[in-house]
Amino acid sequence: MSNVRVGGIIKFLQGAAIGNNIEGDMSAERMTSVDWFDGTAIDLTNDYTSTLGGTSDAVALTAVGEPGVKLTTGTGDNEVSFLATGLVFDITQAPVIEAKIEITDISGTFVYFGFGDATSETTPEATIDADGGTLTDGSSTADAAGFVIDADLDSSSVYCASVNTSAAVQSVDTGLAYTNAQTKILRVALDTSGNARFYVDGVQKGYIALAVADVPLCAIINYGTRDADGSNIVTARYLKKWQDIP
Numbered sequence: 001m002s003n004v005r006v007g008g009i010i011k012f013l014q015g016a017a018i019g020n021n022i023e024g025d026m027s028a029e030r031m032t033s034v035d036w037f038d039g040t041a042i043d044l045t046n047d048y049t050s051t052l053g054g055t056s057d058a059v060a061l062t063a064v065g066e067p068g069v070k071l072t073t074g075t076g077d078n079e080v081s082f083l084a085t086g087l088v089f090d091i092t093q094a095p096v097i098e099a100k101i102e103i104t105d106i107s108g109t110f111v112y113f114g115f116g117d118a119t120s121e122t123t124p125e126a127t128i129d130a131d132g133g134t135l136t137d138g139s140s141t142a143d144a145a146g147f148v149i150d151a152d153l154d155s156s157s158v159y160c161a162s163v164n165t166s167a168a169v170q171s172v173d174t175g176l177a178y179t180n181a182q183t184k185i186l187r188v189a190l191d192t193s194g195n196a197r198f199y200v201d202g203v204q205k206g207y208i209a210l211a212v213a214d215v216p217l218c219a220i221i222n223y224g225t226r227d228a229d230g231s232n233i234v235t236a237r238y239l240k241k242w243q244d245i246p
Helices: none
Strands: 031-035 049-051 058-061 069-072 080-084 096-103 109-116 144-150 157-163 170-177 182-190 196-200 203-208 218-225 233-243
Antiparallel strands (some): 109 144, 157 170
């Protein structure tokens, strides 16, 4: 038996693009899971914990001919809501998460996407945010690593940020910025030492050493309003998850 190593993509052409193109049973070594948000309703009992922290905020599948989960921010300033998986990730299993996220109004919105050790905070606190222009972690966030896009930062730049056992927030400015209604693919990869690598649209844009400790983590999206700008929309088109099997 020999291994096939691929440095690019596998592309099926001609008849292979429309017929069966794999013989035998594929078997992944790592846990591989994708939520395309393509059902009739999001499961807030078994799959996710939703915490709505403001007025008129909401979480619902988009429907209307396209997949995704539509996250509606509250109408008040600094109200933060959360959508989180269970605490099923651990650095000993080298977890990776990825989401394709669209932000409708970048100047009035806050988003955090990444790992966290709690499925919610108490509004107005977030897993990690920049309320007032300084990156800080929530009161109960001891460990987290992810992306912060916050209108309270000077440029609304995409930041990579982490906190390890309630230490000071570490951050890297990617130099990238969202524009209104733009979509980016955000990926956070943790290794078994707790180091974090951050990818935007398939390109590594940040690295933080010892980003998190060995604690149970969830995949979490925070979303909220800045400057009392009214309800805005954040849409996650999918959530992909990978992790070693203990």
